[in-house]
Amino acid sequence: MPEAVQQSGTGQHNASEAMLATLLHLMRRAREAASAASLRFVLVNETHALAPYRQAALWTQGQGVEALSGVSAVERQAPYVHWLDRWCKQADAAEAGTATLDLRMLSGSDEWAGWQEWLPPFLAVIRLPAREGYPGGRLVLAREQPFKSAELSLLQEWCDAWGQAYAASRPVGWWPRWRARQRTDQRRRWLWRGGVALAVVAIACVPVRLSVLAPAELVPLEPAIIRAPMDGIIDAIQVSPNQRVEAEQPLFAFDRVSLASRLEVAQRSLTTIQAEYRRNAQRALFDPESKAELAVLQSQIAERQVEVEYLSELNARSQVDSPQAGIVLFEDAGELVGRPVVTGERIMVVADEHRTQIEAWVSPADMVSLPVGSRVRLYLSADPVHPVSARVSYVAHLAEQRPDGQYAYRVRAQLDPDAAEPGPRVGLKGTAKLEGDRVTLIYWIVRRPWSALRGWIGL
Incomplete structure (x- = not known):
């Protein structure tokens, strides 16, 4: 009898060591997994070494059934997946923890109607708590024999380690990662915010030149504006647009026909009054009345002389010369010839x-x-x-x-x-x-x- 008891104790000790070794092996496999998909495969397939089962399924909150044992990919539209997803949602809403279930005792429930088509009678449901980066879920194991409490303890320990590895392997967006880093170091977060604020203020206070854009052109500096010196009609343009001219070079001339006739009439009128003045001056020596007319004739002579000088000046102005050297700026000679202009009207520019x-x-x-x-x-x-x-x-x-x-x-x-x-x-x-x-x-x-x-x- 003592030898039998000793052999029994040694067997139990060896079984416990084997299960612990299996648990450590699974934890190492979880740490070495390269992706979240690899971790899901390890959970639903290699957990069999810790607690034998016929079927296994991983259900995640918000994602549904993510992995099944024995298959490489989950068919979302399969009836078994739909049925299992609906039951896991109901169980999650009831906040059921890690437990074993005998489906033969639950056959009368609508929740488990038709289980014989999909599952063996005994289930082990291990809850996977939510972690940062993982919303939580359930691992469902099914077989023909009941699960022992020792197996459930090992399964719970293994699932806790797997959940940590799975949460760390899941891709997380830049905003959650940034928020996580900020929460881990409160002081660094405030220093970073303060540095950003100071940088923004410093950049905002950088002095710059206030500038504007505007249409512009090059215009002459100190140009000579050529204006009409008299009222009249332009008779000829003696230069072409953009032509270079020298000082005193003729630019254009007015029509002199009317001006010349008026000057000739004024000159003849002056000659006539001067002759009459000389005649009356000779008569004034003997005729007192002729002497009185001399003052009137003198004023008329002065008036005619002013008119002749004015018309002579206008005649000289009818030819307009360039006041300086440069180029002549105007639009078109054809538009100027024959056009009547008034005194002071702008004709062209020399610059x-x-x-x-x-x-x-x-x-x-x-x-x-x-x-x-x-x-x-x-x-x-x-x-x-x-x-x-x-x-x-x-x-x-x-x-x-x-x-x-x-x-x-x-x-x-x-x-x-x-x-x-x-x-x-x-x-x-x-x-x-x-x-x-x-x-x-x-x-x-x-x-x-x-x-x-x-x-x-x-x-």
Whole structure:
């Protein structure tokens, strides 16, 4: 008898060691699993070494049946999967823990109706608690013999270890991972937030130049405006557009037919009055009445002389010469010939083609403070690679209406004196970048949206 008892105790001890070794082996397999799918396979298939069973299923909250023993993939539309998923949801709602079930005792329940088609009579249901990264679920094992309490204890220990490994292996989004890291180190989280806030404030306070873009062109610097010196009709244009002329070179002439006839009439009238004056001066020596008429004739002679001088001056003005050297700027000679003009009307411009300045038009919505001397860069459409540098010399106080109907402020800027000579020619167009005062970066960003918002809500 003592030998039999000793052999029995040794057998139980060896069985316990074997089960513990199996448990350790399964835990190592869980740690070495490369993915969540591998862990699910280990749970439903290799748990058989710890507690033999015929069928095993893994059910996860929100995902349903995720793994079945003996198959590589779960067919979601299979009747067995539907039935098992419905029962696990009901059991999870009832908050049942780890337990063994004898389905023969539950045959009268609607919940277990038709179990004979799918399962053996004895079940072991091990609850898998929810963890971070895993919502929780159940492991269902089924066989023909009842499960022992020792087996349930080992199964629960194994499932706890498996749950930790499975929660760590599941992919987690960047937001939960970031939140988890923040919770693990409260001090680092606040330091990080403070650093971000300081960085944002520092960047927002970086000084930048407030700048605007405006259409612009090169206009003459100190041009000679050629205006009509008299009322009349232009008879001939003696130059062509953009032609280079020298000082005192003829530009255009008025029609002299009417002017010449008026001058001839005035000259003959003056000659007649002068002859009459001489005749009366000779008669005045003997006739007192003729002497009295001399004063009247003298005033008439002076009047005629003024008229002749005026018409002679007009006749000289009928030929208009260039006051300086440069190029002649006007639209078309055909439009000027034969056109009646009035005194002071602008006809053409004579300017040095390389002495230019920038004229920009800034819309009222874009207008900023542009003190004299502010920097300007003109990006010409003909040569956008080489900008033209200049400094603001004049800013209009009132907006003017442009040919397109829009109102804008006229801004003129003189080219930098160290610019390469000769400079770009008159008439080239492009886009000017005008730089104003220094402001903070946050003001530069929100200036236009804030202005539009205030105009919309009226605050």
